[in-house]
Amino acid sequence: MDVYNLLQNHMGYFILIFARISGIFSSAPLFAVRNMPSIVKIGLALMLSYIIAPVVLADANTVIPDDIFPYIMILISEYLIGVILGFTTYIVFYGIQMAGAILDVKIGFGMVHIIDPAMGQRIPLIGNFKHMLAMIIYLATNCHHLFLSALYSSFTIVPVAKAVSFGGVGLIIAGMGSNIYLIAVKIALPVLIALFLTEVALGILARTMPQLNIFVVGIPARIIVGIFMLIFGIPFYVALLEVLFTGMLSNIYEVLWYLGQS
Numbered sequence: 475m476d477v478y479n480l481l482q483n484h485m486g487y488f489i490l491i492f493a494r495i496s497g498i499f500s501s502a503p504l505f506a507v508r509n510m511p512s513i514v515k516i517g518l519a520l521m522l523s524y525i526i527a528p529v530v531l532a533d534a535n536t537v538i539p540d541d542i543f544p545y546i547m548i549l550i551s552e553y554l555i556g557v558i559l560g561f562t563t564y565i566v567f568y569g570i571q572m573a574g575a576i577l578d579v580k581i582g583f584g585m586v587h588i589i590d591p592a593m594g595q596r597i598p599l600i601g602n603f604k605h606m607l608a609m610i611i612y613l614a615t616n617c618h619h620l621f622l623s624a625l626y627s628s629f630t631i632v633p634v635a636k637a638v639s640f641g642g643v644g645l646i647i648a649g650m651g652s653n654i655y656l657i658a659v660k661i662a663l664p665v666l667i668a669l670f671l672t673e674v675a676l677g678i679l680a681r682t683m684p685q686l687n688i689f690v691v692g693i694p695a696r697i698i699v700g701i702f703m704l705i706f707g708i709p710f711y712v713a714l715l716e717v718l719f720t721g722m723l724s725n726i727y728e729v730l731w732y733l734g735q736s
Contacts, residue, residue, distance in 0.1 A: 484527075486545065487527075487538055487634060487635075488527050489549070490552045490635055491523045491526060491530060491552075491634060492523040493549050493552040493553045494555050495519045495625070496519045496553060497553045497554065497556020497557040497558075497560060498556045498557075498559060498560045499515045499519055499556075500556070500560060501556075501557045501559075501560030501561045501564060502559065502561075503560075503563055503564050503609065503612065504612070504613070504618055506560060506564075522622075529626075538635060548635050551637075551638060551640075552635075554640060555638070558640075558643065558647065559625065559726060562722070562725050562729050563722055563726060565651060565653065565654060565657075565722070566608070566715075566719065566721075566722050567605060567608060568654050569653065569654040569655070569656070569657025569658045569718075570608050570657065571605055572601075573601070573658040573660075573661035574599075574600040574602065574603070574605065577600045577665055580665070580696070580700070581669065581701075582693055582696050582697050582700075583599045583697075604711070607708075607711070608715055611712055611715045611716070611719075612715075612719065615719065617722075617723070621723070624727065624730070631730045631731060631733070631734040632730060632733045632734045636734075643729060643732055646728065646732060647729070657718060660714060661711065661714065664703060664707050665700055665703045665704060665707065668699055668700070668702075668703045669700060669703075672695055672696060672699045676691065676692050676695060679691075
């Protein structure tokens with residue numbers, strides 16, 4: 475099949491496919507990095523659309539409206555589907571950044587923030603470390619390939635130009651968003667317990683040795699204990715990430731099935 479001739483005959487349909495994939499590049503991890511030039515994002519979105527279009531167009535029975543206003547509404551709907559899929563994927567990374575912010579305050583790095591060039595915002599020091607490690611695990615375990623597979627499946631579950639309702643999906647995403655706090659607690663809890671025991675030990679030391687300046691001793695003690703626990707807990711953190719990424723893919727398909735049934 476000549477892909478170029480196929481696209482010529484279905485250009486309106488191809489633009490809708492491109493709109494959904496463009497939404498991915500606005501909100502999905504790895505694809506939505508801000509230090510990537512816009513022309514590169516557009517080029518990648520066009521390339522993915524060109525690859526997916528022949529398979530999707532082969533089974534396309536949907537009639538594209540001739541009027542401009544209904545077509546624009548469908549175009550916006552397709553873009554929102556892509557944004558929703560990307561945001562659903564990024565929920566895990568928001569939880570990781572929140573865990574890092576909590577640990578920064580408890581360890582003593584609360585005033586230390588760095589600029590994340592990928593997202594273009596200030597993030598905590600430990601949060602950046604955990605975020606970068608999570609992104610490495612995300613790539614090493616080929617989760618980005620699974621995400622692209624889910625993106626392709628989205629055209630089967632939610633056909634292009636299908637009328638969908640976004641009202642109920644907002645409640646589903648809100649429920650998933652509440653997991654951000656749960657993810658943050660799961661990641662930060664071991665270090666928080668160690669820091670709590672350190673505070674208890676410092677309190678006992680302050681009572682038994684009043685002449686000791688506990689403030690001077692406490693700051694480096696929290697930093698040493700916190701960094702030690704971060705290093706010691708890396709294998710457990712990696713294992714937790716694999717579980718979280720599996721749940722992330724389940725959330726993507728849950729949203730897709732809801733949109734497909736609406």
